[in-house]
Amino acid sequence: MSNQNTISLTASELGYLWTGYSINEMSIWYLTIFREQSNDEDIKNLYRFAIQSTIDMLLTRKEILTNEGYPIPVGFCETDIDESSPPLFTNRYMLNYLHNAARLGLDFHSKSLALATRVDICLYHKDCLTSAIQLYDRVVDLLLTKGIYLRTPTLPTPISPEDIQKTSYLNGWFGETRPMNSMEIANLYSLLDLLIMMETLITGFVQTTKNEEIIELFHEGVKIVKKQYNILSEFLKEDELPIPPTYSAEITNSKKRVFSDRIMVSHIAGLFGSLLSQYGFSLGSVMKHDLVAAYTTQIVKTGVISEKYTKFLIEREWLEKVPGAISRK
Template sequence: MQKHPIKLTSGEIAPLWTGYLGDSMANCVLHYFLRKVEDEEVRPILEYALSLTNEHMAFKDKLFRNEDFPIPRAFTGEDVNPDAPRLFSDTFTLLYLRQMGTGGMTAYGLALASSTREDIRAFFNHNLKTAAELYNKATTLLLEKGLLPRVPHITYPRTAEFVQKEGWLNGLLGDRRTLNAAEITHLHLNILTNRIGQTLMQAFAQCVRSKDVIPHIVRGMRIATKHIEVFSSLLRDDHLPAPETWEAEVTDSVESPFSDKLMLHHTLSLSALGLSNYGAAVAGSMRRDLATVYIRLAAEVGTYADDGAELMIRKEWLEKMPGAIERDALIQA
């Protein structure tokens, strides 16, 4: 019996299409990092990460051509200048690689869950494993160098316990319980993610050339700084440490290694990651005051992301994701 070709579903197109943009952007960033890296222990991890983005894009190029599906314009060699002066330290490069692994595990896990076609599931399953490998390589080296801020330790409980009163959920002043392990973890991880964003936007703000993009990136840097302080203060209330700033990992260079289009797109990607993390934190935090904080800050990030998307549209930099047919537009009055 002849097999009929199985078309891609929306659940497969979405992660393939957005992933193509993300991989092409990461490819530009990694090419620049690789040209500037001085630490020979970081270099092989960079080479591994770059090999993954090349592998992903080659698979998608072939797949899209076979499916007669338009390949996104995305980002090319025109969006990166590897000869630009050094902008980031090797320490930040390693932290960035770890964040790539973290983001990849989340993205490919969701992509795998939304896919049904066998070849697509195999692709995302492989990517999930290699993202975990990238995360492990970067984490191991950061630990060996003493550079990784660990999630705070807590004292082991002596016995299993049950909650005795409803006030345990409130988090109100005067009746506020201490943070539990899950809440500490979310606060810590959201500080780290915002530290990455804060550092990137500090660097981008020094280099961006478009006059209307500069204030948007500076605004994003200030939002990240504000959110870091909110989360850090919640940890400090329970005498727990918060990760330190990484702004010193940015040099004084003002010559951009990346196009303004790439830098603005990167800020949008960071906003999307932040919103995803805040949503997970709301679900994982039982203290009501924490949920309120995350929802309030998520609204601020959402507004910022919306303004960034509008800016990209005005500059004709925002590619349109494939969607359903606009039937009403086909009807002639």
């Protein structure tokens, strides 16, 4: 099994290699802009590190796919960004953006590794995961150093282990209800962090495009994200837990083009896909009926807006096709 020269890529390996290439390639342009727009040398250095790690990943992905005879995604180019544009976001938000990006990277690379079997592919994904861990560590360290890392709350320490004794533990609508457990709290905060990042990003994007259809699409997207933030925040209020603040004040008043319409819509479409994945993961650890209902409802709403963004991209031929199975009909 170790002779990769005689073993074809599995669908799982191909899917994550190809999709990972597309994500990394698009990320380069966002990382480049935010590196240029930051006036904080610590943040600039962090973005330089992220860019170099992403380039290294891209080169290896390209080599593997090329050797296997698969076409490389075209992606984006220099015309999709304007490095001379003034900052669209503050340093605080750009650091928060990288924090969320590092988290999503950890999720993606760990799943890629879990679905790989060929020796060289496994080794590659291990390297990617190591790079993602290093980036995450550096981002968190800088957030802590600057005093802007928002920790989730601490909880009282139980005296002894305790079994669930009543089925009312599952309740959430009527009768005896309970506060959220630590897993439910952890995943809820993770969802809120992603929603906060998306709200700010889409709101900033609206300022820099003149395309009315895209403005309407962004307005609809940010409306859904804000509503979900408000709905999920209510669960924290009920348990008297702190609500993470939004970053809406971290957008500058610049209206100059920073990114092309295509790369902006593509990025938001991808983030809605990540939001769907996060909802699905979070749903797996929920035991409260009201939280299950909230997640299930928001999964449907997120799926609808995600499909709308995808259709928009397809109609303009802005979306590349992921390699798939051959129709035998």
